[in-house]
Amino acid sequence: MKELDDLYPEMVELRRHFHQYPELSHQEVETPLTIANYLKNLGIEVRTNVGGQGVVGVIRGERPGRTAALRADFDALPIQDQKDVPYRSTVPGVMHACGHDAHTSALLIAAKALSRHRQHLKGNIVLIHQFGEEVTPGGAKPMIEDGCLDGVDAIFGTHIWAPMPLGQVGIKPGAIMAAADKFTITITGRGGHGGAPHLTADALLTGASVVSHLQQIVSRRIDPTEAAVISIGTFHSGQAFNVIGEEAVIEGTVRTFSKQVQETVITEMERVIKGVCDSNGASFKFDYEKGYPPVINHEKETGIVRECAKEIVGEEAVIELAPNMIGEDFSYYLERVPGSFFFTGAGNQTTEAVYPHHHPKFDIDERAMLNAAKILVSSALEFLGEK
Numbered sequence: 176m177k178e179l180d181d182l183y184p185e186m187v188e189l190r191r192h193f194h195q196y197p198e199l200s201h202q203e204v205e206t207p208l209t210i211a212n213y214l215k216n217l218g219i220e221v222r223t224n225v226g227g228q229g230v231v232g233v234i235r236g237e238r239p240g241r242t243a244a245l246r247a248d249f250d251a252l253p254i255q256d257q258k259d260v261p262y263r264s265t266v267p268g269v270m271h272a273c274g275h276d277a278h279t280s281a282l283l284i285a286a287k288a289l290s291r292h293r294q295h296l297k298g299n300i301v302l303i304h305q306f307g308e309e310v311t312p313g314g315a316k317p318m319i320e321d322g323c324l325d326g327v328d329a330i331f332g333t334h335i336w337a338p339m340p341l342g343q344v345g346i347k348p349g350a351i352m353a354a355a356d357k358f359t360i361t362i363t364g365r366g367g368h369g370g371a372p373h374l375t376a377d378a379l380l381t382g383a384s385v386v387s388h389l390q391q392i393v394s395r396r397i398d399p400t401e402a403a404v405i406s407i408g409t410f411h412s413g414q415a416f417n418v419i420g421e422e423a424v425i426e427g428t429v430r431t432f433s434k435q436v437q438e439t440v441i442t443e444m445e446r447v448i449k450g451v452c453d454s455n456g457a458s459f460k461f462d463y464e465k466g467y468p469p470v471i472n473h474e475k476e477t478g479i480v481r482e483c484a485k486e487i488v489g490e491e492a493v494i495e496l497a498p499n500m501i502g503e504d505f506s507y508y509l510e511r512v513p514g515s516f517f518f519t520g521a522g523n524q525t526t527e528a529v530y531p532h533h534h535p536k537f538d539i540d541e542r543a544m545l546n547a548a549k550i551l552v553s554s555a556l557e558f559l560g561e562k
Contacts, residue, residue: 176487176549178288183545186284189213190541191262193276197251197269200310203228206249206279210304213283217290219302226317228306233299234289236559240298243555244323244330245285246508247278248308257535272537274335274521279304281333281548289552298559301327303508311357311466313504319511329476330514331554332505333547337528339520341540344484344550345496346517348477352470353402353430354437355502356463360385360448364457366421375419376456379412382423385451386410392443403440404430404500430500432469468506476515476558483553484517488546492520515554519547 198206207223207230214221214232222231256263256270264270271277286302303323307314324330339345362385364376386407393403405427412423429444431437445461452459484493496518505516521543522528530536 176553178291179284179545179548179552182284182287186280186544186548187541189283190276190280190544193249193279194262194271195265197264197266197271197276199253199269200250200307201227203250203306207304207306210249210279210283214286214302217287219286219290225323226319226321227314229314229318229321229323230304231318231323232286232302232304234286234293234296234302235299236296237294238297240559241328242299242301242326243558244301244303244327244508244512245282245551245555246303246305246330246332246505247282248275248305248314249279250275250307250309252309252533254533254535258538260538270535272534273309273532274337274539275308277335277521277539277541277544277547278333281544282551285548285552296559299326300555303330308504311355311464313467315504315507319507324508324511327512329558330508330512331476331480331551332508332514332516333519333551334503334516335521335539335543335547336518337522337530337532337537337539339518340522341520341543342488342546343492343494343520344488344517344546345494345520346477346481346484346515347496347498348472348474350432350469350498351472351496351516352503352506353404353432353498353500354469355466356429356431356437357466358427358429358444358464359462360425361460362423362425362452362457363459364421364455367419369417369419372419377419378423378457379420381452381455381457382410382412382425384455385448386425388447388451389444392440392447396443397436397439401436402432402498402500403436404428405440405444430502432498437465467502467504468510470503470506470516471509472515473509473513476513479557480515480517480550480554483557484550487549487553517550519543519550
């Protein structure tokens with residue numbers, strides 16, 4: 176781990192470069208090129224354009240053994256960077272507001288350290304640099320379909336997490352992150368004059384009633400011991416103050432941890448929407464898009480992360496997390512091979528690393544990258560039987 180300490184300044188340099196030159200999901204060009212060139216310069220076997228813009232490197236040990244994969248994502252968000260720092264984004268309206276620049280930099284330096292010891296390495300380490308995590312469909316699924324997990328026996332990943340203070344590490348076997356679904360409800364009524372509502376079928380009023388009734392599904396149709404969220408994000412209806420609108424469009428998200436609860440929510444939503452629309456003389460269209468599945472960590476691999484994290488940050492700093500309703504397409508990897516996804520604390524009040532993810536002033540305490548790299552490397556080596 177001393178080697179990673181020595182490489183930390185380069186890790187910071189890489190992160191700040193990526194932070195200054197962010198690229199949106201599925202539009203990444205220079206970022207994967209930079210990653211691929213960096214790995215090639217280390218003498219690492221590299222495959223580009225995996226599933227799209229993905230990059231996969233393989234460090235082949237000179238002793239036979241199993242294969243562990245480490246994953247980082249590298250896409251940015253359509254947000255204007257409002258930080259007053261030298262490494263602020265140079266791309267108008269685009270910034271790394273979720274830590275993917277840090278994930279990428281931590282994995283690149285981990286690769287550099289590991290590549291220096293391949294003659295002693297028992298087995299192989301696959302480096303998965305993923306595009307497009309922020310936008311469904313994400314990059315994980317096409318990368319898997321293009322073979323990024325071929326021969327992989329286990330996978331580990333982390334999310335730099337600003338709400339958690341620097342020095343802490345959050346783990347959880349089982350469900351740690353939720354399925355993230357999207358829905359659109361289009362209600363069609365009959366428009367008319369605001370002074371003659373009896374001659375109309377008010378789409379706005381019907382939509383408002385739908386929104387209200389949807390909130391009762393979780394509290395009255397889902398087992399209280401299960402978790403679910405239905406959130407409305409947008410509601411658009413009407414064109415003028417004195418006109419009753421003919422259409423209302425409602426968009427939102429559903430978050431669940433089990434397929435059974437997910438299917439119950441979908442069924443109940445359609446039942447509620449139909450009932451309200453029928454009673455108001457309106458018709459509807461219900462589009463439901465299943466997004467990323469829940470992130471379900473495997474017990475054994477999470478145990479490996481737990482023990483490695485204790486060695487690096489101390490036993491008291493490794494905490495058991497409650498399930499998080501945020502989605503992550505790392506779930507697709509865990510559906511194929513055993514593995515674990517953990518959170519690495521990156522918040523620091525004194526350095527203004529206090530803003531939530533996806534905020535225009537989002538930043539991290541960069542020392543979190545070092546913790547992340549150490550735990551990823553340690554977990555991979557432990558899995559391979561090197562420690």
